Amino acid sequence: MPDAGLSRQSTIYRAGTLGRRPVVPADFAELERRARKVSSAEAWAYVAGGAGEGRTMRRNREAFDRWAIVPRMAAGAVDRDLSAELLGTRLPSPLLLAPVGAGALMGRDSDLAIAAGAAATGTPYIFSNQGCNPMEECAAAMGDTPRWFQLYWSSDERLVDSLIRRAEAIGAGALVVTLDTTVLGWRPQDLNLGSLPFAKGLGIAQYTSDPVFREIAAERARQPRERPKVTPGAIRALIAMSRNHPGPFWANLRSPAPRASVETFLDIYSNPGLSWEHLATLRRRTSLPVVLKGILDPEDARRAFDLGVDAIVVSNHGGRQVDNAVASLDALTAIRAELGPEPTLLFDSGIRTGADVFTALALGADAVLLGRPHLYGFALAGAHGVAEVIRNVIAELDLTMALAGTRTIADITRQTLTETPR
Template sequence: MSYGNHVQLKVYKEQEQAVVPVSYEELEAAAKEKLEASPYYYVAASAGAEVTAKSNQEAFNQWKIVPRMLRDTTNRDLSVELFGQTLPYPVLCAPVGVQSIVHPEGEIASARAAASVGVPFISSTASTHSLEKVAAAGEDGLKWFQLYWSSDREIAASMVKRAENAGYRAIVVTLDTPMMGWREKDIENAYLPFLMGQGIGNYLEDPVFCSRLAKPPQEDLIGAVTQWSQVFGNPGLTWEDLQFIRMQTSLPILLKGILHPEDAKLAIEYGMDGIIVSNHGGRQVDGAISAIEALPEICEVVNGEIPVLMDSGIRRGADIIKAVALGAKAVLVGRPYIYGLALAGDAGVKQVLRNLIADLDLTLALSGRTSVRELDKSLLRKM
């Protein structure tokens, strides 16, 4: 029995009680009801008028699936190969920082849940819990580390080396956040959790960062927060700087935040191992192109030389089908699992991921395909 059928049978036969709502819209609404306004909007809101955030989802609707009939889809294979490893599903947990604002265990609970489902977890530089603690929580699950490149390059190098030592299997360098975008709700609420000591766990346990402090963080947290505010982000980075990170690790390096095909070409030229097409869920540049719009052209210029992944707007199985059919090797999911975390901790994350994968599996079968590797643009029509 394939994944989606197994989940359906478990729910119907055992009358399993959902720990979180199944639909994304109800999931988000329940999280909004539970959380205080400031942390909820820190997760849910985006830059400016949130035009890009809305278009991330709306743009999926321009692509329609055209199912094929009378094809034996009894057995399905959702697995994909990435950097020499087999992923059971083309789904990863996107790097989301400051998860402690929605649940005390934060990234630890999410990493534990992801590992239990078999979904790789991408741990953020902006985690409240250190990358070592997150790695331990994820046990044998596949983990990648996302780097916000500090203006102090030795801190960036230290974090990359720590990640490799802790068992992370790839480095994701986020390019679109050399500074934070104009997020109206966060401004309105005067809410930046980093200034309260949340989301800086990787800094507080980093030997290079701590060497820059007059006193250890446990003695002077305010001083550590002040130092963090001075080194987070690096608007001076150029393509030539990528060689510095390459020199720090033997792990594959992916660039996250690529939307322009010329930047995709440069990623290959500068020896990067992968691309993540993303507009940061609409949180950085309001009015930017949606990720799914940018994906086909980027895949065309990359032409299979390196893997292309995608995030920003993935909410259901059909979204994953469309992204993979348009050339993505896999997708990253962010807000949905964070809402699951807010509502029910690791059990909530686990159920959100399980439901998403079951939806993917059933949609694949009902589209007349038996493997995600069979998906291509012939399955879709643009309206």
């Protein structure tokens, strides 16, 4: 995308002369502030919250502050090439949209809107296993734009295979297995509200659209069960489940299927016993490139590549799983130093701006995943808001490259940074 930064600036400034200001702010702080203003307390707790005291979230950002970009003058970097090769596919930029579960907390049909916004910019989107729209619908919304699929390893192996088959059928470019959420972390913001979106049927669309899961849930619905005590809260929960379940609302309200689906999901969505032995079976279960997400330790990274995976995502889940965990950027630096230049490393957790993307690339990432910011854009302006956030991040990356004297992504190396005093 040549001159992405200058073109973006020109578009915004020209509109400004006509009295039109951007719906989506150009800086993250204002983007976050406005998104919070339009979000419910439950939505904000889930999307913006972190584990424990929030130390991992803060540490993710502090890690970026320990590095500074060193601009180089008179480099003549007039034409920049932001494209990047990733798992055999040439992408317009080294940016992908991270999977974010239960996005419908911020607005209906969240995954469809995010898919459309990603497609508008040619940016790959990793469909969330905890999404609110089936992967087939999201794939249709993306057209030819690359899409990957995130897999949470269920405790039911039949369901694992079914989800993999569906990912293959939609033309996913990779299978991204999330390792760090075999159990939910301690998330006080959600706990203080007693709010878990999945318990109301939000974020389980990949399951309720899956034939194997429906068989499991239907069997559960046929089993005798104790009727819940009728309270206003129970009625509200049943209404939410019925509204979020596929099919007509009034039929769902009279059916055991919505509650059975929620209870089945909560029982089997993840496997607390996930092991390297499970992961070793992936090569015979799929022909898709395999990416392991949630790696923070160099030894785990080496073991992953020894298994034959195609890439890893260095990530602490945006600080949402373990409080006081290592910053993802520090883990990236350590893993790249340990494994050398060859393995494909993606980076996630803490990316907010184009300058952040530049820093992560300089420290060894081959590409980065953008999480909360694109969901904030969705909250403000739907698919258009997602696309605007992407355009802003890429524009800043392009301008940073120009001012740092780098023409290509390959030119962004450790030599473009300096470590700042602690």
